[in-house]
Amino acid sequence: MNAGGERSGSSVPDEEWERFLRDSMTGVADAPREPSARARVVARRLREEPAGAEGWRTYSPARPSRKKGWYVVGLLASVALLIVALDPGRVVGWFGNDERAEAPLAAESERPDKAPPVESARRPTLDEPFRGSPAARWANGTAGITVPEARATGWMSRAQVERALEQTRDFLAAASLDPGVLRGGHPGKAIALINPHQQDVQAFLKSAFRAPSKENDPLLLFSRFDTSHARLVGDVVKTRGRITYREGERGALQVTSDVTYVYPVAPAAGGDEVVRTIVRREVVLSWDDPSKVISEPGTFSLVSYKVDMTNGGCGTSTGYLTPPFGTEESETGAGPEVDPYDRSTSMSERTTASNEGCGTATRS
Numbered sequence: 001m002n003a004g005g006e007r008s009g010s011s012v013p014d015e016e017w018e019r020f021l022r023d024s025m026t027g028v029a030d031a032p033r034e035p036s037a038r039a040r041v042v043a044r045r046l047r048e049e050p051a052g053a054e055g056w057r058t059y060s061p062a063r064p065s066r067k068k069g070w071y072v073v074g075l076l077a078s079v080a081l082l083i084v085a086l087d088p089g090r091v092v093g094w095f096g097n098d099e100r101a102e103a104p105l106a107a108e109s110e111r112p113d114k115a116p117p118v119e120s121a122r123r124p125t126l127d128e129p130f131r132g133s134p135a136a137r138w139a140n141g142t143a144g145i146t147v148p149e150a151r152a153t154g155w156m157s158r159a160q161v162e163r164a165l166e167q168t169r170d171f172l173a174a175a176s177l178d179p180g181v182l183r184g185g186h187p188g189k190a191i192a193l194i195n196p197h198q199q200d201v202q203a204f205l206k207s208a209f210r211a212p213s214k215e216n217d218p219l220l221l222f223s224r225f226d227t228s229h230a231r232l233v234g235d236v237v238k239t240r241g242r243i244t245y246r247e248g249e250r251g252a253l254q255v256t257s258d259v260t261y262v263y264p265v266a267p268a269a270g271g272d273e274v275v276r277t278i279v280r281r282e283v284v285l286s287w288d289d290p291s292k293v294i295s296e297p298g299t300f301s302l303v304s305y306k307v308d309m310t311n312g313g314c315g316t317s318t319g320y321l322t323p324p325f326g327t328e329e330s331e332t333g334a335g336p337e338v339d340p341y342d343r344s345t346s347m348s349e350r351t352t353a354s355n356e357g358c359g360t361a362t363r364s
Contacts, residue, residue, distance in 0.1 A: 105137045107146045108242050108343070111258075115342035118363070124274040126233055129264030133276060133364070134341045135238035138262070142173050144239030145259055154251040155289040161245070161253060164287045167193060167298065168243060168255050176223045176261050176281065177237055184320065187222045195288075195299040212319035219312070219321065220305050223261060223279055226320040233264040233274055240343065241280075253287040254303065260343060267325045275323045276364050278310040278340040282347035308350045310340035314358035337362050 122132035130136040138144050147169055150162035174181070174190035181187045186209070194201060207216040218224065225232065241259030248254030260280040266273055284303040288295050295301065313322035338350070338359040 103137070104139060105240070107139075107144075108240055109146060110242070111346075112344045114344050115339050124264060124276060126266065126272050126274060129233045129236075129274050129276070130238060130262065133262065135240075135262040135276070138238040138240045140236050141177055141239060142169055144241065145169055145172060145257070146242035148243060148245065153245060154247040154253050155291075156253050156287065164253055164255065164300075165243060165245065168257060168285065168300070171285075171300075172257055172259060172283070175221055176259070176279070177239075179232075179235070182223055182225060182232060182237075182263070183227050184224050187218075187224075190222065193299055195295045195301045197294045197296070198301050201302045209319065212317045214317050217317055218319050219279075219309070220307050221281075221283065223263065224320050225263075225265060225277075226318070226322065227268060229268055229320070230265040230275075230323055230325075231268050233266050236264075238262040248286050248303075250292045251289050252293070254284065255287065255300075256282065256284045258282045258343075258347060260341070263321070265323050273325055275311055275325060277312045277321050277323045278361075278364060279312060279321070280308045280340070280343070280347065280350070282306045306347045306351050308338075308340075308347065310338070310361040311364055336360075339363060 116134040119132050119134060119136075124131045124133070147165050150158050150165060152158045153161050156164065171190055171193045174193070175187055178185075178187065178189065181190070191205060194205075196202065204216055205218075207213070208218040208220075212218060239259055239261055241257065243255060243257045245253055245255045258280075260278065263277045263279070264274055265277055266275070283305045285300040286303050287300050290297070293301065309321070311323045313320075316322060336359050339362045341363065
């Protein structure tokens with residue numbers, strides 16, 4: 001036995017070992033600490049493992065499979081297409097993209113080059129009389145009639161032209177939008193704007209209201225319904241069209257209006273059936289120089305007037321628009337198919353086609 005209790009395998013002197021024990025007991029801050037058995041095992045493992053090896057506490061999640069994600073996307077897309085094909089109206093409703101939410105069309109500044117797109121086949125109702133129609137995005141009343149900027153023309157100054165354009169729009173409103181006239185009343189306000197000295201027109205007006213005929217038909221200028229046959233649905237008439245002007249004969253201001261009116265109506269006897277009567281009119285009038293043409297202040301002379309109607313009656317001359325209801329057949333005939341919302345064709349072309357007989361409206 002060795003004196004002094006030497007520790008086998010240690011080269012530390014007894015004095016240093018005693019100081020180490022004393023400092024450890026008293027808690028000296030910089031006293032050396034003997035590593036734990038676990039720490040020694042970890043240190044030895046790190047020395048033995050190659051550089052860059054993954055730590056025992058590190059974790060690298062597996063990358064998701066992109067192929068699986070594309071399968072999910074493809075499946076969802078297929079389901080969506082199937083739903084659209086089976087029930088497109090319901091899908092439109094999901095996103096609130098119905099006609100009431102669609103933005104109104106910009107004002108018509110020139111003749112369009114094509115017909116408006118075909119709407120979904122949705123029948124009109126008393127609450128939504130323009131449903132399923134391009135007119136759902138048209139403006140109401142005179143707001144849908146574009147009036148151009150005034151400039152001095154012919155015998156008129158800029159201010160006079162501006163006033164004449166306003167009165168032209170007033171005539172269109174009194175002839176085709178006035179509630180009383182639409183319900184069969186006499187269009188007195190509109191007639192008051194026509195030059196009373198224009199004898200041929202005055203004779204036409206008298207005959208048209210006394211004994212309507214194909215040649216003397218008040219519907220050429222005015223929209224009227226027989227209230228015993230049809231009633232208007234709501235108080236909105238949709239319109240789309242424009243007014244243009246140029247210098248006419250003898251320095252007159254010649255103004256042309258080309259406007260389409262859409263009237264929703266229902267049977268006078270009641271019921272929830274809704275039919276849209278569509279009327280397109282072109283009226284050309286002349287604001288004459290009073291020094292060259294006999295006229296009254298604030299009146300114009302009629303140059304020409306043309307009309308094209310859908311669901312307004314064909315082959316009859318009653319002086320009223322007569323939309324078909326119930327078991328009555330829609331207007332069809334030997335004439336060509338006509339899209340009443342197509343404003344890309346001129347009224348001359350349209351009326352030439354209608355002279356061939358009652359056409360078939362492709363939509364209403």
